[in-house]
Amino acid sequence: MLEPLLKIVDLFCERDERILFEQLSFDVQAGQLVQVVGPNGSGKTTLLRILSGLSSSYEGELFWKGDPMADVREEFAASMLYFGHQPGVKGALTPEENLRWYAAIHPSIDERDLHQALNKVGLAGYEDVPCHSLSAGQNRRVSLARLYMTHAPLWILDEPFTAIDKRGVAEKEALLAQHVEQGGSVILTTHHDLSHSGPVTRLNLEEYMGT
């Protein structure tokens, strides 16, 4: 294999006197799907926020395609798509307007795929309903529609399947499998079993737990 897409070296993170993980090193290759697992409070969200660049309260080093993260922050940002606990959907805007806005702020998201994406997540017919009158799951689907529109090679997803119904989950899993097959990478946490996503590398945070 070539240079790993993302390389994590000796990561250490502590919160409120408790070491969440230490000596955490792993590589994410192109074409790999990494599932971060661990019980509640083991630090999955914390790890994902560190990897995406949202949090800087850690020690250790991150490399993007071989370069230290600090030097290539912008390039990394352009090639990464993050999906957090909050769906990032404005209630007063319609699904369509929400996605257009995402296309404007993120160069890897292509506005032309918008209608197709809404179709794929099962929101055809809801294009012009303001999001605050959608259900919990529908709101998350709006945000997930970005996955159908992006060219970013790395996806970081924090519990993307929360509140999504069975069929929706199966579809999303297929999408992940396809993305990985095309050479993209995914890092995700979920309490679901991944059954339709092809080979999965598991990263168990309990193994790196502090003493």
Place this chain on the structure above:
Amino acid sequence: MLEPLLKIVDLFCERDERILFEQLSFDVQAGQLVQVVGPNGSGKTTLLRILSGLSSSYEGELFWKGDPMADVREEFAASMLYFGHQPGVKGALTPEENLRWYAAIHPSIDERDLHQALNKVGLAGYEDVPCHSLSAGQNRRVSLARLYMTHAPLWILDEPFTAIDKRGVAEKEALLAQHVEQGGSVILTTHHDLSHSGPVTRLNLEEYMGT
């Protein structure tokens, strides 16, 4: 069987010009576990909010132990425990203080079971950590601890397993099974498969979908 605990007759609900469900009639008996199923946006949350008394935008009739709901609102409130999308946990208070407060406002919740309940949900050792520095799953566990402290016969739970890890889900399912066995009733929505909860009655909202 005797008088059903909760009787729903010809319920109709419409939102934004779209009929969510109509002619919905069903009974909840003591000792029954009802799972409301349906895809995202089919109206599960809406139904649960109507049943619990949080929402009154519906047509149809509800009976509690044979009496029309409006007449026995207070008795119903005392015998029902609701768990919604929001965990209802104050970030600035510790898990213990949060639960004490619940005991103060709800007569069916017994303060003496507090420590045992925290133990059961795996939060022993976090009694005096403010909840804002707990993870998403831990926060929901605080709220779920109420289930271990209550004597209320009817539980209404809206996606109680969101963000809870595998082992936690199994334990909660066992708790539901035990509650049902002791003659309590549960109405819940969840996108998980219930596998450890004994017999489950399913209410599929798609069958009552409006035309």
Place this chain on the structure above:
Amino acid sequence: MTSMHTNTSDESLWRLFSAVLKRDLLLSFRKKSDLVNPLIFFLMVATLFPLGVSPQPAVLSEIAPGIVWVAALLATLLSLDSLFRSDYEDGTLEQVILSPQPLMVVCFSKVVGHWMTTGLPLTLMSPLIGMMLFLPAQGMLGLMSSLLVGTFTLSLIGAIGAGLTVGLKRGGVLISLVVLPLYIPVLIFGTGVVEAAAMGVPYDGFLAIMGAMLALGCVLAPVAISAAVKISVSG
């Protein structure tokens, strides 16, 4: 498992009242800033006027009663926005409404807690501001007594607005619109008391009227507040 009836005896109501009050005070004391910030805001707003209007003692002492009262009114108003908001956002308000306990008592208790953490300290601090605005020394007692009675009325009225706007995303300014017109009688009588006191005229008549407004508020406001909260939550 038997159904449980609520015990609405006086004693149980009192227990509920004190549990809610204790929790709200605990929340305030845990975040000290919640206690101090309205005070500093009060002080700062009062300072804006000498800067904006005129620093001359003659001018200031004339407008001092109005300024202190307007500043107190605004400080109360702003701190009110958060009275129900955090409870709403994290889902506790939903739980309170669903509980069999009388919502009115819970609401009244929250208002008392709010007053104890804003109105009362505001009253205690008012002489300082009175001094900075050259309010005559004989006016101080009138200032404090009118604020003591008045701020509680303000909290009661404001809580109605807070309850009505709690379900809205950007309540911030809306609550002012709802509440300010209702505040005007309090403002008029409050400044009336202070002006009378500053001139050395007896002011117990005005103060009695303020007391009457407070009594009326204590009776009627809790009903309105709990109705407002219920509407907002079960929208």
Place this chain on the structure above:
Amino acid sequence: MTSMHTNTSDESLWRLFSAVLKRDLLLSFRKKSDLVNPLIFFLMVATLFPLGVSPQPAVLSEIAPGIVWVAALLATLLSLDSLFRSDYEDGTLEQVILSPQPLMVVCFSKVVGHWMTTGLPLTLMSPLIGMMLFLPAQGMLGLMSSLLVGTFTLSLIGAIGAGLTVGLKRGGVLISLVVLPLYIPVLIFGTGVVEAAAMGVPYDGFLAIMGAMLALGCVLAPVAISAAVKISVSG
């Protein structure tokens, strides 16, 4: 799949700027109340003074410049609290920070949007309030021009406070503490302009100083705002 570089050419920055601005304006126009509320607040605060202070034209016209400015300042301040808050709460702010686009441009664009929906309408409405407070007619132009320049400076400075407090549960009063001291120069020069104009004295010197403050703000504030937002979000 190739990595994508950001195109930070002027044109793409302009596109980003206008996309953000358009969205914020759209959000305001969809909730009409957001547009109207600061205006009504402005009006109401200005009406409190005749009630609280004194209804006499002589007194009012003397304190009018100060009152209009203080009311405008408070209206801006209160509406600022929500500048980043809803974006923070629903997770959009997180996404903006993670995007490769320059945060400074996004922040500046949001401030412009805020000014267009509060400062500008406030300026347009100010003659009405000036009239109600018996401000001499020759002072109106000074009032409007000082507000036009000054409210934008207020929005810029206030946005720093909004960015710093956005992560906190009860930002409400804190933002006032942080921002009010920084507002004082604007208040002083703003009222200076109005008073000079009302007396018929030339005021372009003061206005030039306000312009200079605005220019300084435009250069420095976006840096501080984006730093503040980043700190708040990434804890």
Place this chain on the structure above:
Amino acid sequence: MQFSTFSEFINMGGHGLYVWLAYGIALAIITANILMPILARKALINNLVRRARREKHQASRQESQKL
């Protein structure tokens, strides 16, 4: 020496109240500024000592359990 008698010194030519009040308040605030860090430091060290002792205790207990 500007004052010939002690009471003159206290009286400060009629301004005694002001002068002594000012010096008194300043003294109080300055002492508070010295005392508060000392107290905070004491409390912190006590805390840390207690924690260190507790950890040592726990460690030894775990040792003995293993044996």
Place this chain on the structure above:
Amino acid sequence: MAGKKWMPRWFYQLASPRWCYEFTGKLLPWFAAIAGLSLVGGVVWSLMFAPADYQQGNSFRIMYIHVPSAILAQSCYMLMAIAGAIGLIWKMKVADMVAYSCAPIGASMAVIALVTGAIWGKPTWGSWWVWDARLTSMLILLFLYMGVMAMHAAMESESMAAKAASVLSLVGLVNIPIIKYSVDWWNTLHQPATFTLTEKPAMPAEMWMPLLVMVIGFYCFFAVSLMMRLRTEILRRERRAGWVRELIVAGTSDKG
């Protein structure tokens, strides 16, 4: 970190909390001694030996605490903002702690200046308070301190609080000259200065000598108080580090 090579060595040593703890431990007794001596000496001198002002009489003696505290309140803000900037730019923890420790000291100096000024004003101007340019800008300075302290108090995480407070104090630093200028201008427009603080009779040496002593004493007191707060803060934030544990285990004998 750019520009590493051009930084003098002490800068990096200071960046180490441990070195800083030990270094301040050595300095502390010296400063404490100077502060104690000059404050006691200065107070005795100013209360008993300095001549009374021919206009203001003995209330003039208030100046000997009023002026040093007013000067100190201003320089403390500078130090706080500069330390904050260093903490922001070079991510230096010790600088953050210095900034954090400065705020309450500066605020209390501002309070002393205001209170003593107010007390002085009563016999001199016949009123506790006037909206004079100097007094107003000192009040605003106190507000700025309060904002910074409120920021620290409101944030849950220490590193976040430090960064946020630093941004705020830097913004305040840019604003201080503007505020000063505007307040000066405001006062001259509204009211012909009835009392000017600047227009002082040339002070004779026996008047300004004790003032100089007091100023030195205040600065040394500031250093002492700052170092004590800083040391506690270092211990608190580094409590997990090995050297702190050793220090604690070695005994609580280390006082200071």
